[in-house]
Amino acid sequence: MPKTKKTHDLKALLANSFLPTLKLSTQFSLCFALIFITLLSTASLSYANNSLKSVSTADVSTSTENIAEAKTDKNKTKNAVAEVTNANNSMTQKEWHSLEQLAKNNAVYFHAWGGDPQINGYIQWLAxxxxxxxxxxxQHVKLTDTSEAVSRVLAEKSADNHQQGxxxxxxxxxxxxASMAKYQLLAQGWVAQLPNFSLTNPSENEAMTRDFGLPTQGMEAPWGQASLTFYYTPIIARNQSSTTDKSSNAENLATPTVSYQNSIRHAPKNIKQxxxxxxxxPGRFTYPKPPDFLSLSFLKYALITLNQDKSEQVKSTLYQTVTPQSQDDLLPALWSFLDELHPNLWHQGQYFAASxxxxxxxxxxxxxxxxxxxAAAQIPASVDRYNLPENTRSFVMEDGSLSNIHFVAIPYNAANHNAAKVVANFMLSVEAQAKKQQATMWGDSTVLDVSQLSQQQQLLFSTDQQHPSTLPVNSKIIALSEPHPSWSKLISREWLKRYGAQ
Incomplete structure (x- = not known):
C-alpha cells in the first residue's frame, strides 16, 4: 500500500513545497486560498498502511464532509456501487478503442511511493x-509520502492550473x-469506463467501490488488496489417544494426498461456526488485544457479519461516523458474541496475544x-521456516473477509487523462494482476474475482507447485468493506472497558 503519514496541515505542505517558486500575484491568490483552507481543514483520515497504525475519530470526523454521505435506506446503500458502475459512465468497445488511439504516444506521470525495490521493479515492468x-x-515519480502529490495538485488548483497538471x-x-476528495482534486466517474473494471465483480464485492468505508464515487480504480485470512492446524494432530501413533497421524495430515477441503473440513467457516x-x-483459539490493528480487524469482521440480519438502513450506519443510535443498534450483537466466546478462548480469555x-x-x-x-503470503513462508506446522492450511470465511483496498486515481487537472485511463485499465488486466501477485515480483493480492475467470486465466495466478499451506487461487473471497474509521476507536475503547481489566 502507498506509504502515508497524516496530512494534518495541507496548507503547511503547500507553503513549504510550492509558494517560494510562484510569482508574487499568485502567492497572494494562494494566501487567500490558504486562509480558506485554514477555516475548513481538519485532520484527515488516518489509514492503516504497511505499518498497520490504528486511527482516531478526531482524524476523520470532518475529512469526509464533501464525500457523499453514507446511505440511509436500502436503495441508497446500493448507490455506492451504482455511482461507479452507472451505465452513463461506461463506454462501448468502439468508444474505448477511440480513447486508446488518443492515448497513444503520450506520457503518464505516475506519482507513487518509491520506497520498496520490489514494487518499483513491478512499476518498471508496467512501464x-x-x-x-x-x-x-x-514515468514513475517516486514519492516519500503520498501527501506530496496531494499538496502539488492542491497548489495547481489554487494557481488556476485546471488542465495541465x-x-x-x-x-x-x-x-x-479523503483529502483529495474533500478539496475536489480528483476526476470523477471515469472508473466505469475501464473495460477491465468489471473483472473485479463490483456488484458482489462492494469493497471495490469503498475506500476505508468511504464511497469512491468513480474517483478511484482498485489496484490491490489484503484480506483477512485464517489459518488452521487440525486438532487431531495435537490430541491423539494413547492407542494412536501421534507423529504418524500428523504426517498423514500433512501429506499432499489429503485434499485441501478434507484438511480444513473441521475448521469454522463463518462467525457463528x-x-x-x-x-x-476450548482454549484452542484467541485473538490479539485491542488496539492492535489485527485485533480490530477481527472485531470489525465480527461486527459486520453478526449484524447481517439488520435492515439495510441500520447496516449502512457502519459506514458513517458513529452515533449513539448506531452504537445501540450494532454493538450489542458484538458484545453478546464476545461474552459467549471469551470463556472458551486460550486461558479462558483472561490473557490475549499482543500482536x-x-x-x-x-x-x-x-x-x-x-x-x-x-498478510496471507506469510503463512507458507512461516511453514518453510518451521515457525508453523507443516499441516497448516489457509482459508477464508464464507461470510466474508474484511478487506483493505489500495487504489489509483486521476487528478481532476491531469494533462494526460486519456493515457492515464489506459494505464489504469492495463493495471486491472489479468496479465498485470497475475504478475503483481507473484511473490517474486511483488506478492500483492489481486483485486480481480479470480473465481469468475476462465480456467486458463486462473492458471496465471497459480504457481507450478503451489505451497500446500497457501490459500487456493480459486478461493471465493467475499470482500467486506472497512467500516467508517470512527468505529475502530469506539470498539477499542469499549472493549477495554468491558474486558481489559481481566
Missing amino acids: KRVKQEYNIQL QVDLVWINGENF LLTWAKKN GTALQRLVGDGEINLGFTF
Missing part, C-alpha cells in the same frame, strides 16, 4: 508493457483519498489451532 502495447511512456495518475488510499468450534475446542506475530507463535507452539492474518 515496459504499456510502452509495448500503447506507446505510452509511464503534473500528476496524471496517483497511487492512493485512505486519508489522502467459530463460536461453536471454540466451545467444542499478530504473537498469535502466529501460539499456533506454531501448538497452544492454539486457529489464527488469522492480513
